[in-house]
Amino acid sequence: ELKVEQNPLFLSMQEGKNYTIYCNYSTTSDRLYWYRQDPGKSLESLFVLLSNGAVKQEGRLMASLDTKARLSTLHITAAVHDLSATYFCAVDIYTDKLIFGTGTRLQVFP
């Protein structure tokens, strides 16, 4: 069974701290995506990782992909309240078929 597992599922962190969200998947894939969802809103694309060793950064977020380990990470640096949201990773099995993780709900407090 194809699985995409994220952990933690819930993350409460203080402003200014660093943390990493992990996304493990159980099948071969070299494409992985990270999305952000604010409460009551749609999904917003954050990162597209297309090859082993890919690393992308945007502001306080950095995503990486290790296809051999079937692992992607989303690292948060010096968290701010505006980063509070739910973050999803999704693995591309083949064209246009995505398997999503269950999401990590992040809350950043002062």
Added chain:
Amino acid sequence: EAQVTQNPRYLITVTGKKLTVTCSQNMNHEYMSWYRQDPGLGLRQIYYSMNVEVTDKGDVPEGYKVSRKEKRNFPLILESPSPNQTSLYFCASSYDSYEQYFGPGTRLTVT
């Protein structure tokens, strides 16, 4: 403005009453998909389409139908809705499989 639109945004209906949720994109994307989002389960793909008249089942297609007669539209049809189809539905489109653009969502309640 490039976007994916869905209608209606909110719908309350009764068991067995056929309904259609429309999805339209103005980006000339070939790929379109439907997902449902349920608490604790993330997003699960219902159906997807790689081009006009080409559709295929996703992970949870039971109870749903789709059609792709035009490139821009990809309606989701529930012939006989049941309470277990109460969910938040998202349509998405992409030019290729690299990045999907999501619609605003349709919250459906079936009583």
